[in-house]
Structures are given as structure tokens and as C-alpha cells.
Amino acid sequence: MSLEVSQLCKNYGSQKALDQVSFEAKPGRILGFLGPNGAGKSTTMKIITGYIQSDGGEVRVLGNDALSNSKKVANLIGYLPEKNPLYSDMYVREFLNFAGGLYGLSGNKLKIRLDQMLEKTGLIPEQHKKIGQLSKGYQQRVGLAKALIHDPKVVILDEPTTGLDPNQLVEIRKMIQEVAEEKTLILSTHIMQEVEAICKDVVIINQGKILAADSLENLQSANQQIHLILETEEEMELAWFAHLGEVHFGQKGKKEIRIQISDAVQARKSILKVLQERNLSLVNLSQFKKNLEELFREITK
Numbered sequence: 330m331s332l333e334v335s336q337l338c339k340n341y342g343s344q345k346a347l348d349q350v351s352f353e354a355k356p357g358r359i360l361g362f363l364g365p366n367g368a369g370k371s372t373t374m375k376i377i378t379g380y381i382q383s384d385g386g387e388v389r390v391l392g393n394d395a396l397s398n399s400k401k402v403a404n405l406i407g408y409l410p411e412k413n414p415l416y417s418d419m420y421v422r423e424f425l426n427f428a429g430g431l432y433g434l435s436g437n438k439l440k441i442r443l444d445q446m447l448e449k450t451g452l453i454p455e456q457h458k459k460i461g462q463l464s465k466g467y468q469q470r471v472g473l474a475k476a477l478i479h480d481p482k483v484v485i486l487d488e489p490t491t492g493l494d495p496n497q498l499v500e501i502r503k504m505i506q507e508v509a510e511e512k513t514l515i516l517s518t519h520i521m522q523e524v525e526a527i528c529k530d531v532v533i534i535n536q537g538k539i540l541a542a543d544s545l546e547n548l549q550s551a552n553q554q555i556h557l558i559l560e561t562e563e564e565m566e567l568a569w570f571a572h573l574g575e576v577h578f579g580q581k582g583k584k585e586i587r588i589q590i591s592d593a594v595q596a597r598k599s600i601l602k603v604l605q606e607r608n609l610s611l612v613n614l615s616q617f618k619k620n621l622e623e624l625f626r627e628i629t630k
């Protein structure tokens with residue numbers, strides 16, 4: 330396992346920001362780290378990367394304890410913080426050169442790595458511009474190149490696509506996927522479609538506690554229940570459909586009933602029978618499966 334986080338705790342004064350947070354990240358699989366605002370995502374990432382200390386628990390990076398081997402672990406991790414801190418007066422190449430130097434790279438090795446990172450992040454045409462002159466999307470690329478300059482094994486990206494236009498978003502996501510092919514990558518994001526598009530594993534945190542940690546596939550298949558929305562002209566009673574599964578009224582009050590079922594064909598037949606017997610006029614009968622967004626809202630509400 331490249332990254333093991335176990336039983337992390339962190340308090341800010343009397344507030345418990347992290348409460349026994351544990352999860353693992355594997356190489357070659359992007360782990361989506363999800364949670365509502367204030368859930369504890371950035372705090373977890375800052376502890377993993379050594380920016381702040383925990384009040385308890387353990388972080389192991391490629392088997393190294395992050396607390397007792399902080400220097401070694403810092404070299405194994407690349408981090409793009411939420412508020413990407415860049416020196417806007419520095420030139421792109423100059424800045425990345427400086428960042429590489431901080432990790433002990435120099436001479437030809439630094440030059441080769443610098444060229445590789447500029448190429449990988451599409452920054453070659455921009456390398457002689459001042460960072461402050463770049464668009465937000467290109468500034469994020471500089472942040473990504475900085476996080477990767479020392480060729481870390483574990484990469485942590487805190488909301489890297491927030492505020493990007495749709496074109497930049499697609500390009501940065503593609504870059505993230507390429508990076509993840511050879512690294513362990515944790516991606517914090519609020520965008521559920523992003524998780525469904527590029528993550529293999531998912532951790533959901535809320536109020537400092539882990540609520541789910543599994544592969545995206547397992548989470549989705551555990552929620553493969555089908556939902557039917559039934560709408561009629563007349564008011565209905567939940568009891569008429571209770572034999573089919575879990576039932577509750579929908580947005581249109583008693584004229585809309587939502588039913589969670591496992592056998593859609595059988596359920597539709599039964600519903601039509603009830604409608605006929607009670608002489609109800611059907612307005613809509615549709616079915617859907619929960620996506621990650623709905624699952625997230627249900628878990629964290």
C-alpha cells in the first residue's frame with residue numbers, strides 16, 4: 330500500500346476537525362476524497378503532507394512513518410494545495426527551477442526534469458511568461474508541474490479543477506489521469522461527475538468522520554436499487570404501494586410517489602394494476618438509478 334492513514338485525529342480548539350480518520354490509497358488508481366465544505370478534507374491532506382501536525386493517529390507513505398521520517402516522506406509526496414500558492418512575479422520556468430532546487434535537484438537532472446514537466450503540463454509556450462499573467466487554468470498547470478517536479482510517488486491534489494472553464498477542466502483532468510498511471514493519486518473535489526469519470530476509489534468524509542471508503546464500483550453496485558417515480562392526477566396513499574418496496578411522497582406531495590424496488594418489471598405491472606383498480610389517471614411513471622451525487626447527499630445529509 331503506498332499511503333496508509335490510520336486513526337487520524339485533529340482538534341482546532343474545542344472543535345474536532347478529524348475523528349479517527351482511516352483509509353488507504355493504492356498506486357495506479359485515483360482516489361476521490363469527497364466531503365461537504367468543512368468536512369475535514371484539507372485538514373487531512375495538510376497532515377499527510379506534513380504542513381500541520383495531527384493530535385493522534387498515523388500516516389505511512391510507502392511504509393515510512395510520516396512523523397518520524399518527515400523529510401524522507403516530504404520527498405515522496407507532491408502536493409497541490411486548494412489555494413495554489415504561486416509567486417506571480419516569477420517567470421514560469423524560473424519558478425519551477427526554484428521549486429526543483431528546493432527538493433535538491435540541480436544541474437542537468439533539474440533541467441531534464443523541468444523540460445519534462447513543462448512538456449507534460451503543456452506549458453512550453455508559456456514558460457517565459459510571468460505566472461501572474463497566466464489564466465487560472467494555466468496557473469493550475471504550474472501548480473501541477475510544481476507538485477510533480479521531484480517525481481513523487483504519491484500526489485495529492487486539493488480541488489485542482491475548481492473555477493476552471495469546461496475546456497481547461499477536461500485538459501487538467503486528462504493530465505491528472507496520465508499522472509495517476511504511474512503514481513498514487515488523491516484528488517479532493519466537490520464535482521461528482523469528476524469522480525465518476527476518473528476515480529477508481531472513493532472516500533467520503535463528513536464532520537471529521539469517514540462515512541464510506543470503497544471502490545467506486547462497489548459503492549455504485551451497492552446502490553443499484555431502482556427508483557420509480559409515479560405521478561397521477563389524483564391524490565394517492567403510500568399504503569397502496571407499500572408491498573412493492575420503500576415508498577414515500579415526492580415533490581408533488583400526494584400526487585407523486587417514489588418507490589425503491591429491485592424488480593422493475595414486476596413493480597410496473599403491480600403499479601398499473603393498482604391504478605386500474607382505483608381508477609387513477611397516470612401522468613408519469615419513470616425509473617432511475619441513484620448516481621454518486623445522490624448517494625453523496627444521502628450519506629452526508
Ligand SMILES: Nc1ncnc2c1ncn2[C@@H]1O[C@H](COP(=O)(O)OP(=O)(O)OP(=O)(O)O)[C@@H](O)[C@H]1O
Nearest residue numbers: 341344346364365366367368369370371372373411
Ligand atoms: N486553522 C484552523 N483553525 C480553526 N479551525 C479550522 C482551521 N482549519 C480548519 N478549521 C475547521 O476545521 C473544519 C475542517 O476544515 P477543512 O478545511 O479541513 O474542511 P474541508 O473539507 O477541506 O472544507 P472545504 O471543502 O470547504 O475546503 C472546518 O470546520 C474548519 O472551519
